[in-house]
Amino acid sequence: MKIYKLMLTTAIGVVVAMGFGTGPAAAKGKLNYYCSAQEDWCQLMAKGFEKETGIKVNMSRKSSGETFAQIKAESRNPKGDVWWGGTGDPHLQAAEEGLTEPYVTPIRGELNGWAISQAKSADDKTIGIYSGALGYGYNADVLKQNNLPVPACWKDLLKPVYKGHVQMANPNSSGTAYTTLATIVQLFGEEEGFEFMKGLHKNINQYTKSGSAPIKAAARGENTIGIVFLHDAVKQAVKGFPIVAVAPCEGTGYEIGSMSIIKGSRNMEEAKKFYDFALRADIQSRALEVKAFQVPSNKAAKTSPKAPKLADIKLIDYDFKKYGSSSERKRLLKKWDDEVKSLAK
Secondary structure: OHHHHHHHHHHHHHHHHOOOOOOHHHHOOEEEEEEOOOHHHHHHHHHHHHHHHOOEEEEEEOOHHHHHHHHHHOOOOOOOOEEEOOOHHHHHHHHHOOOEEOOOOOOHHHEOHHHHHHHHHOOOOOEEEEEEEEEEEEEHHHHHHOOOOOOOOOHHHHOHHHOOOEEEEOOOOOHHHHHHHHHHHHHHOHHHHHHHHHHHHHHEEEEEOOOOHHHHHHHOOOOOEEEEEHHHHHHHHHOOOOEEEEOOOOOEOEEEEEEEEEOOOOOHHHHHHHHHHHHOHHHHHHHHHHOOOOEEOEOOOOOOOOOOOHHHOOEOOOOHHHHOOHHHHHHHHHHHHHHHHOOOO
């Protein structure tokens, strides 16, 4: 009997040592990675990290609004470890609601001020990884075929001639579209801003789930004008599609794409390694491989000459803290649902 107990104890020890048990030991060497950037960039980051570290990456790609909702739904039993990409507003809301963990990277000094400012406003629970200006793009061929005038301003999109020719995402699921809503409110004031959104609604042919979908549809000739971040419009133009990017004449908002470590991460060590990896200049420079034209947060990272130059665009003083807050975001989204989305066209 003593020999049997000794053999059993030894066997259990071997099983635990090999990592077949439950709990933290079993999770070593894995990373559950939620990505809200473009699919090919998400894949590039996942494969690059896996190749460099040997850590197995399980990737899930959803829009920033959808990812925020998922992280919130999973908060009692977190499944994800790190959330990379997507507009900063939902990252800030996640930080405010205690869904993400504070972390200060050792390469913080290499980053642009706006990236660090994003971190400071969230008590280091998120950080800026890229930036990009909001605007829209149009298909020049489709515009010409329909004898439509060339739009240059936000208010041009309200003209009856564009009825059925404009597409944007739903701000409940898309960070791009929420940035649009918050931009219009800040640019024109809330009352006039919501009148603008009501007028725009009359010309919208579809509210998509993903923020980049409207310009992809325009590139395929299925849509004429897509409200997107300008780098997404440039990406389609570089691919050879007849897309023209427009920075609206009145001024426009911008995003600080962000990254956060999910609170309760089962693979915290791996999450921190990815966090540091994603902020390195050489890694951010690889965005050019997938024609991602955002402005990187690491000051030494390379940018494409075709990327929109923020210094040449009339940017508003976007209030990230206010419009990234849980209460303001919920309020604006409910108001949009009640007063805009519910309207007949």
